[in-house]
Amino acid sequence: MKKETRVTHQPAVDLPDGNRSVVGPVYRSVKFTFPTIQSGMTAEARRDGFDYTRDSNPTTRQLECLSAELQGRDDAICVASGMAAVWLSVVANLSAGDRIIIFVECYRPIRTLVRERLKHFGINYSMLSVHDHASIAKEFVAEDTKLLIFEAPTNPMLQVPDISAIVTLAKQHGVTTVLDNTFGGLHNHGQYEIDYYVHSLTKYASGHGDVMGGAVIANEANIRKLKPWAVNMGSTMDPGAAFLILRGLRTYYLRYRRHSETALVIAEFLQGNAHVKRVFYPGLTNDPGHALAQQQMGECGGVLSFDLDADREQTWAFIDALDLFLTTSSVGSTESLVAPVKLYFARDLSEEEAARAGINDGTVRLSVGLEHPDDLTADLEQAFAKTFE
Ligand SMILES: Cc1ncc(COP(=O)(O)O)c(C=O)c1O
CATH class of the missing domain: 3.90.1150.10 (Aspartate Aminotransferase, domain 1)
Structure with missing residues (x-):
């Protein structure tokens, strides 16, 4: 092989059986391959294998598995930022004519998403107070109310919503709940029947202010619903970012x-x-x-x-x-x-x-x-x- 070719087809360094790295490697590769087309099409290859990093990547997958476990759910999708996680959980669950409930206490970019961006897609909103359960119940009765997004505690005023009361109301009316759990953290609030947890991993998860990331965490069926949206949106988390967040999570x-x-x-x-x-x-x-x-x-x-x-x-x-x-x-x-x-x-x-x-x-x-x-x-x-x- 000529050296011009060798620099492209570099020597593989495989670890012998039983020899493993203590810290997982960063898989920077965008592409993954199988020796034959057929071997890439087996059920096992399709379930556990990798093809293209926008779809999935082993380093990012490691972070998804860990995040889901910490939050006490089946699965997660990691994306490039907390706001990308919020977008994913919201847009994949709403259609034109639907209504979303937000709160005056919420993080400003979430209000911007709902009040400035979603109106382009014909999605309506109501903005309430997270403590006003009577108004929440009233909005939930309306046929068009499909989703509610809230934080616990809220950013920036550290209000504590009654998660159980809100989830109970939402379940009664078939409203999807999204909890932005960034302030609560990956280890909190898993006991509630929230449909989707979103996190800015830019904050406590990574912890050092040197990397951005987000996660949507949910049960398997809900993640399966969101996955094609995530892949197509392309708000993919970079594997280098996933590695830094995994490192941060150690402490x-x-x-x-x-x-x-x-x-x-x-x-x-x-x-x-x-x-x-x-x-x-x-x-x-x-x-x-x-x-x-x-x-x-x-x-x-x-x-x-x-x-x-x-x-x-x-x-x-x-x-x-x-x-x-x-x-x-x-x-x-x-x-x-x-x-x-x-x-x-x-x-x-x-x-x-x-x-x-x-x-x-x-x-x-x-x-x-x-x-x-x-x-x-x-x-x-x-x-x-x-x-x-
Ligand atoms: C509660 C909350 N949600 C979402 C975000 C957005 O996260 P990111 O900056 O990673 O997009 C933040 C960022 O401060 C936040 O505080």
Whole structure:
């Protein structure tokens, strides 16, 4: 073989029987082949084999199997981002003339998807409050209501929906439920009869803020329904991203616990500050969502919000005065982050809607990282001093 050919047909390095790598390899290959056409068409090859990475890839498959197991479901589809997972779960389950229920408390890009994009496909929506069960029940009675998407806890105001009550209502009326469980995490909320869990794996799952990904997790029949949509959409997760997320997941439980413990320290610290009107964190015993969160999920994660007793300028000055908390959106990575809630997460809402979502000019969201809690409280302390004294 000429060397020009050899660089294309490279030597294979197969491991001897019984010799295996401890960490799974990254299968970067887009294409997979069988020795003959017939051998690629057997039932086993079609079930377990690989052909083209947009359809399936062994590294991504490893992540799908792990995600499904952590969430307590049969199967998963991993995609390029959390929003791609949201899109997949929504568009594959709706047709023109259908209605989707969203909440004023939800993550802004989900509202954008529903209010700005889905209208091009003739899909209607109703936007309610996640706590307003009477209105939810009323919407469910309407023939055209087909799907509801909600978060637990919600981003950015950490509201805790009553998952059992919402799922029970949805089941009574044959409405499909999609739970964006990004804040709850892969290990939580599996006990409910949710039809589809979606996650941004960009957050706690990968944990280091260096990779994007999303997952839809469900029982086998629901995943089978979505799979052709995913393959055709082409919002495929890159196997390199899958590898990084698999690596992140090795420390997932340790990180989620530490994020939660430090967030509680910070929430309690903020509650004791004269410039803070209210703290939103279900881990706090006096939070309205505390009892429900304890029942539904236990630890509450690393994100909390609070209202400063301040106007917009002072609130922004406070955020700018922080050193360790970096001003950006996103959550669930090693470093602590801060965001002005109204500007970043509510600029599509009217004043009345923002008020319903509990958001005002002084609302600040923190994503608590893995730094020492003393350094984080010291950073907040100096920012309070710089802004208010
Ligand atoms: C609750 C929630 N859902 C979905 C997403 C979207 O995830 P991604 O940025 O990976 O698309 C985010 C991102 O912050 C989120 O917080």
